[in-house]
Amino acid sequence: MSTEKDKHGHHDHLREGESYYAARTKALESLFREKKLIGTDTVDRVINFFDLEMGPFNGAKVCARAWTDGEFKKRLLDDCNAAIAELGLRDGIEGENLKVVECTPKVHHMVSCTLCSCWPWPLLGLPPYWFKDPVFRARVVREPREVLKDFGVELDPSVRVEVWDSSAQIRYFVLPNRPEGTEGWDEEKLAALISTEAMQGLDLVTA
């Protein structure tokens, strides 16, 4: 193997197309199976786990409860990991230390990870494409309002923006403003209004 290959070989593979990536991924899983580093059902189970157990439906449930129960909200802001257990939710990977930041009519919170893609998995599942986009990560800290416009959200200029750039092990979660016109709604109906983006500050909740 040449030095050139040592230095650039692995990157060269990136230049191939989707069918190559798919085949190489399959080859990787295949070798893991041959070497008994994985179970035959492990990959399916992981995918299924993030479809059904760790996903944004958890975060939406937490928001809806916080909107309807002021005492719960206090406990949530004080100790997120303890509070979500009250709802039967578990924390876990990428959520060992969760922290909720609450939007108000005067302050809008947004979460970023300019160094990688830190994200509160137990409450939101896996991060969407946009959160991992280098362009999002580059722009969100310096020009958060312009980034919001790319998501179709126009923020009132009087609202202060606070960006939480994750780089240690705290995972931030945004409690959005409860929309007007939802008085008396039950938690399930409220939860259905809440997008993944709203729980990281890239969307506003409307009824």
Added chain:
Amino acid sequence: MSTEKDKHGHHDHLREGESYYAARTKALESLFREKKLIGTDTVDRVINFFDLEMGPFNGAKVCARAWTDGEFKKRLLDDCNAAIAELGLRDGIEGENLKVVECTPKVHHMVSCTLCSCWPWPLLGLPPYWFKDPVFRARVVREPREVLKDFGVELDPSVRVEVWDSSAQIRYFVLPNRPEGTEGWDEEKLAALISTEAMQGLDLVTA
């Protein structure tokens, strides 16, 4: 015209191919002629000027004289613009303030312009592609020896590298080491050995 076009329109044109660039350049010159902002022979004359009047043949002549005339070399290092006039050479654009730096067996000089493409036109003509390559400009200041390797030059590790990064109006010119085995050669024969790259420190002169 939409805002989007205002913001990105001109860059969009860059995505076209060579025949587009050629046609657009021709359209530009054509409009300049229509508007009498240019002469019919101006472009040809400019190209010809850098083929015959301002080119690396000037720099090579200066090096050869400096190698064979110690007093001239002193004057050259002291005041380049004055010294080259002795050889019948003129300065001019991008050479209003020339400065010669002399290589020794212990010190190797290299010139860069990390912010754009500053280059001593009266002595070397126009900068070659590599000098304007963002990769060259990014790497030359931090890892000059590695960059030299891309040019096929391996520098003895005991030699100190001094990089001259142009960002004001001084234009640097490298006087390379005279190669061994050229004792008694006349200036013309010496000048023929010297590449453009050697006069910016990206090549060594060999006989």
Added chain:
Amino acid sequence: MKLQQYLGGLENLGPVNVEKRVFVEDWEARLFGVHMTMMGTGIWAWPHLRVKAEGMNPLDYFKYRYYIKWLGGMCAFLIERGYIDENELDELTAHFLANPDAPLPEKGNKNITDKVVDYLWTGDDPYRDVVINPIFREGQRVQVKDMPSAVHTRLPGYLRNKIGVVDEVYPKAILYSDSVPTDSVSTPQPIYRVKFMTRDIWADIPDTDDIIYNDCFETYLEAA
């Protein structure tokens, strides 16, 4: 400067890709499953992947989708560490490229699945129960150091040399990673949530009340 360590604040990039799916190709989900298995069985951890990402050509970093970069990083790591053989991987890749519907071998270790799911629920708490004596206190002005470039960092480049105020001193020591070369965050140490005025980072922004919070390892800070 490794551009990936300085992404925050980079200008003139154009619009964000607002794609909301996690995986945009089926293979990405399966690759993620393999990655999660590597995490859950201790083959690697986030820092290994991040080292690969920060060592990439910055133009390629922008050019390729997230999971395409993961694929490159995972394969390189597994080959380097001897988990798999490059030729074997290349041959199998060619095989599946020619036969996309060829089945995966019905082999494996059935205990792994439970282990991985257990890991997902347990996570990997970075807090370490060691005595810490944080040298900064809440409300104190701190300046972010301009550390030499490292193989891997947790210090966002745009904060270097900037001054902020300690907003919270976290109660315990955090271990980032003791298995990859970093700019000294590989020992357990105090971390601080530091509050920066965005205008102190970029003097030319129009929104002068905006704030950026960042959790800084103690080694990145000095008194201002």
Added chain:
Amino acid sequence: MKLQQYLGGLENLGPVNVEKRVFVEDWEARLFGVHMTMMGTGIWAWPHLRVKAEGMNPLDYFKYRYYIKWLGGMCAFLIERGYIDENELDELTAHFLANPDAPLPEKGNKNITDKVVDYLWTGDDPYRDVVINPIFREGQRVQVKDMPSAVHTRLPGYLRNKIGVVDEVYPKAILYSDSVPTDSVSTPQPIYRVKFMTRDIWADIPDTDDIIYNDCFETYLEAA
């Protein structure tokens, strides 16, 4: 951060393109001729072109050849300043695209050629004969300021916050440009050749005796 202002020191970029020609396509030479005409007749100067370059998407900046970027910058400038009409340019471009051998109009101003050649021989000396009182002296330690990002700068990003020694105080004031927005180099001012040890800029380089010289405008420096 505008990446074009921080090119020096960017890592992991791969090999240099060692192409030694000036122009790699015929149209590039002709474009250069038009540019030189614009310079020689005062339509624009280097700073205008550099402003365009620094305002580009940094990925495009790496992606496109030098003169392709010039073409974009020249056209944008000429349209903005009303020298040419965009539709007219687009239509003529389409015309020459369909008829590559169509001749250029035999019109023009025959005085321009001499004017341009005269300009090439004369240049544009930036020294201004005004009294200067340089605040730093030869041998003095200076620190490069971390100026706010600007539309256009002559301060290489990699030198920000770094300490060097004044190697030469140039004898006269230099005017960089009074017609483009810069970070304050648009008034005549002293400049200094500053000598930096490369290891003081990048602590991890192996060649600890290497040196970088840079000519700094006074406004970029403070006493260290």
